[in-house]
Amino acid sequence: MHGTIFSLLKRYVQTQYDHSTWVQLTELAGISSLDFNSKTVYPDEHMYALIGYAAQQTGIPAGELHEKFGEYLVPDLLYMYQKLMRPEWKTLEMLEHTEAVMHTHVRREHTENAPPVLDVKRVSENEVIIDYVSPRRMGGLAVGIVRGLATYFDEADRIDVQPTTSEDGERVQIRVRRN
Numbered sequence: 001m002h003g004t005i006f007s008l009l010k011r012y013v014q015t016q017y018d019h020s021t022w023v024q025l026t027e028l029a030g031i032s033s034l035d036f037n038s039k040t041v042y043p044d045e046h047m048y049a050l051i052g053y054a055a056q057q058t059g060i061p062a063g064e065l066h067e068k069f070g071e072y073l074v075p076d077l078l079y080m081y082q083k084l085m086r087p088e089w090k091t092l093e094m095l096e097h098t099e100a101v102m103h104t105h106v107r108r109e110h111t112e113n114a115p116p117v118l119d120v121k122r123v124s125e126n127e128v129i130i131d132y133v134s135p136r137r138m139g140g141l142a143v144g145i146v147r148g149l150a151t152y153f154d155e156a157d158r159i160d161v162q163p164t165t166s167e168d169g170e171r172v173q174i175r176v177r178r179n
């Protein structure tokens with residue numbers, strides 16, 4: 001997984017908890033380097049181990065932590081890839097363009113990058129259906145990212161995010177409605 005996602009997980013743990021929690025998690029996960037480079041791709045197993053131990057330490061279920069972390073990621077991710085965004089996009093438009101614009105760009109940056117395939121259908125003016133497919137089974141992160149986008153675009157009170165399948169499968173469907 002992209003080094004940026006690891007750097008943001010580190011910052012998330014440091015700000016929500018503290019630095020020593022982060023050091024403890026890396027020790028438990030058997031990770032020697034405490035810093036991550038945005039140009040390097042790190043093993044997915046490290047991400048599972050870090051979130052798994054974080055869930056153990058905090059008592060918060062791993063699925064919920066994935067969601068919270070997904071929400072937290074959004075402003076930094078958008079800042080990094082802001083040149084790809086259009087000023088008129090809000091939450092639903094951003095979702096509609098993530099696969100073709102954002103994730104396609106991420107795949108080109110590094111051959112080892114493998115963001116999930118998102119099949120996003122705009123079923124009506126106020127609704128999109130996202131079909132997430134990834135062997136990483138990080139649907140919780142996807143749900144969190146959608147919530148984070150709604151907050152980012154100042155639409156959190158209007159956007160309803162509803163997974164219609166279990167969040168930990170290889171295929172997860174998420175319904176997003178604007179009221």
Ligand code: HEM
Pocket residue numbers: 001002003005077078081094095098102103106112113114115116118130134135136137138139141142143145146
């Ligand atoms: C809006 C701008 C977005 C950007 C710039 C972005 C960028 C990225 C990047 C850089 C990765 C790491 C890929 C890798 O290490 O191989 C990633 C992974 C991921 N993205 Fe996105 N993403 C965006 C939107 C979304 C949205 C809207 C969703 C969900 C609906 C989503 C779901 C995920 C998930 C769940 C992963 C974790 C890897 C996996 O499950 O296979 N992303 N994304």
